[in-house]
Amino acid sequence: MQNMIKVGMADLKVVKEPDALTTLGLGSCVGIAIYDNLKKIAGLAHIMLPDSTLIKNNANKAKFADTAIEIMIDEMIKQGASMSRMTAKITGGSQMFSFGNGSSDLMKIGYRNTVATKEILGKLNIPILAEDTGGNHGRTIEFYSVNGDLQVKTIGHGIKII
Numbered sequence: 001m002q003n004m005i006k007v008g009m010a011d012l013k014v015v016k017e018p019d020a021l022t023t024l025g026l027g028s029c030v031g032i033a034i035y036d037n038l039k040k041i042a043g044l045a046h047i048m049l050p051d052s053t054l055i056k057n058n059a060n061k062a063k064f065a066d067t068a069i070e071i072m073i074d075e076m077i078k079q080g081a082s083m084s085r086m087t088a089k090i091t092g093g094s095q096m097f098s099f100g101n102g103s104s105d106l107m108k109i110g111y112r113n114t115v116a117t118k119e120i121l122g123k124l125n126i127p128i129l130a131e132d133t134g135g136n137h138g139r140t141i142e143f144y145s146v147n148g149d150l151q152v153k154t155i156g157h158g159i160k161i162i
Contacts, residue, residue: 002146004022005019007022007023008023010060011062012044012075014041016042017145017146018145020142020146025140027138028092029047029092029093029110029113030046030093031143032065032068033090033143034072034073034087034126035086035087035143038082039080040145042143042148043075048063048113049064049065051064052067053066065120069120073086083124087126089131089148089150090117090132093114094134094135095111095136096138110133114131138154
């Protein structure tokens with residue numbers, strides 16, 4: 001029997017087969033799903049910001065791409081996953097609000113979250129198998145440890161599996 005484990009905002013969880021993970025309301029936030037296909041271990045982080053070193057109040061390590069990915073990988077390894085088998089899928093990173101023409105990149109949080117996530121995964125040699133990022137809409141996702149499928153639900157855009 002599969003349990004659906006909720007991952008909150010600025011949160012991360014790791015599960016083994018048959019359990020699944022879900023997170024709601026990915027706007028500018030990015031959902032980072034990492035999977036070990038052999039051991040059927042799945043991790044999901046719901047990050048809000050790209051870099052913990054730019055913020056004074058950075059106690060919640062799951063809030064930032066740089067620290068959440070590291071913690072999630074460590075937890076997956078503790079449960080039997082191997083770095084060499086890990087793959088990733090990412091979602092979110094929307095620009096939910098318009099700040100006018102010429103707005104600085106500082107206001108483009110979704111874009112910055114996506115770029116930071118890709119850079120970190122690249123440095124760790126974790127291939128990104130699929131992504132559903134950008135746009136101006138929110139997403140709800142479900143990540144299944146039995147097969148690594150990531151279901152993306154978007155109002156006005158339907159449901160898809162990546």
